[in-house]
Amino acid sequence: VITEKGNINAEIIINAGGLWAREVGKLSGINLPVQPMEHHYLVTESIPELKERGKEMRIPVGTDFDGNIYFRQEGYGMLLGTYEPRATPWQVKATPQNFGHELLEPKLENIQDRLAIGFKRIPALEKAGIKNIVNGPFTFGPDGNPLIGPVPGIKNYWVAVGVMAGFCQAGGVGKCIAEWIIDGEPSIDVWAMDIARFGNYASPDYGTVKSSENYERRFIMTFPNETLPKGRKQKTTSLYDRLVARGAVMGDSFGLENALWFSKNPKDAHEEPTFKRSRSHDYV
Numbered sequence: 001v002i003t004e005k006g007n008i009n010a011e012i013i014i015n016a017g018g019l020w021a022r023e024v025g026k027l028s029g030i031n032l033p034v035q036p037m038e039h040h041y042l043v044t045e046s047i048p049e050l051k052e053r054g055k056e057m058r059i060p061v062g063t064d065f066d067g068n069i070y071f072r073q074e075g076y077g078m079l080l081g082t083y084e085p086r087a088t089p090w091q092v093k094a095t096p097q098n099f100g101h102e103l104l105e106p107k108l109e110n111i112q113d114r115l116a117i118g119f120k121r122i123p124a125l126e127k128a129g130i131k132n133i134v135n136g137p138f139t140f141g142p143d144g145n146p147l148i149g150p151v152p153g154i155k156n157y158w159v160a161v162g163v164m165a166g167f168c169q170a171g172g173v174g175k176c177i178a179e180w181i182i183d184g185e186p187s188i189d190v191w192a193m194d195i196a197r198f199g200n201y202a203s204p205d206y207g208t209v210k211s212s213e214n215y216e217r218r219f220i221m222t223f224p225n226e227t228l229p230k231g232r233k234q235k236t237t238s239l240y241d242r243l244v245a246r247g248a249v250m251g252d253s254f255g256l257e258n259a260l261w262f263s264k265n266p267k268d269a270h271e272e273p274t275f276k277r278s279r280s281h282d283y284v
């Protein structure tokens with residue numbers, strides 16, 4: 001590693017650059033498909049109902065899947081965060097080198113619909129004063145999971161990036177990477193986080209589009225075999241148009257569009273994600 005203050009000889013380099021992961025990657029000619037996203041949460045003043053319960057009786061952490069909201073007790077108040085229905089990618093081109101993890105200007109208009117759902121779910125919140133509103137950026141990967149492990153094709157260059165929930169994920173990510181380096185593989189299957197699940201098709205633009213899609217779906221139920229619409233057609237075969245014309249319902253695998261099953265015609269070619277038998281059952 002060549003720095004202004006001298007060279008450092010390292011057997012292995014791990015890019016854990018967080019908000020600057022893209023910039024650190026570029027130093028080695030790697031374009032990582034990760035994107036910082038703006039994120040809001042608020043903290044309320046004390047709520048009498050919580051105060052009455054006393055110090056020992058904290059309420060559990062919760063998630064409201066309808067509202068894309070998470071909440072937990074903070075002192076005698078509540079912390080309520082939301083994954084906004086329309087994501088706001090932050091510094092799409094590059095994270096400024098002089099950014100010091102400062103907070104951003106809150107955009108209440110982006111979260112008011114979700115807050116209304118939160119107030120309905122927890123009526124005590126409606127009467128509580130708001131002590132603090134926070135807006136800050138954190139880094140997402142295209143499918144919402146971190147990207148970790150050795151970068152294919154670049155010897156001894158590792159990443160631990162797109163760690164969007166660093167407080168909860170960092171311990172596991174660190175442990176897996178340590179095992180991977182020392183023992184040759186992690187002690188659990190980390191394919192869902194392995195950077196090798198993405199290929200060259202996963203460009204920075206792809207990262208911005210897909211990270212935004214995943215941000216908006218953070219607490220939305222994912223169904224078996226569900227395919228998501230954004231950032232598609234990264235790669236197609238010469239048969240693509242003919243397959244679609246025949247009513248193919250397309251999926252993507254490692255960026256390549258492929259026919260999952262055939263419906264009656266192109267208009268009929270859609271899936272309805274479910275935990276039960278999906279539309280494909282009647283056709284296949």
Ligand SMILES: Cc1cc2nc3c(=O)[nH]c(=O)nc-3n(C[C@H](O)[C@H](O)[C@H](O)COP(=O)(O)OP(=O)(O)OC[C@H]3O[C@@H](n4cnc5c(N)ncnc54)[C@H](O)[C@@H]3O)c2cc1C
Nearest residue numbers: 016017018019020039135136137138163164165166167168
């Ligand atoms: C509003 C908000 C709410 C959040 N809520 C939660 C939550 O409830 N739960 C949760 O788990 N997470 C939460 N997070 C996310 C959490 O803060 C991040 O996931 C975590 O900080 C990511 O850690 P990191 O080390 O990967 O990256 P960062 O914290 O961005 O750290 C990257 C480091 O790399 C250094 N660096 C950059 N460039 C270079 C270079 N060229 N050379 C050397 N060093 C360099 C930087 O100085 C920095 O110290 C929240 C974030 C925000 C903004």
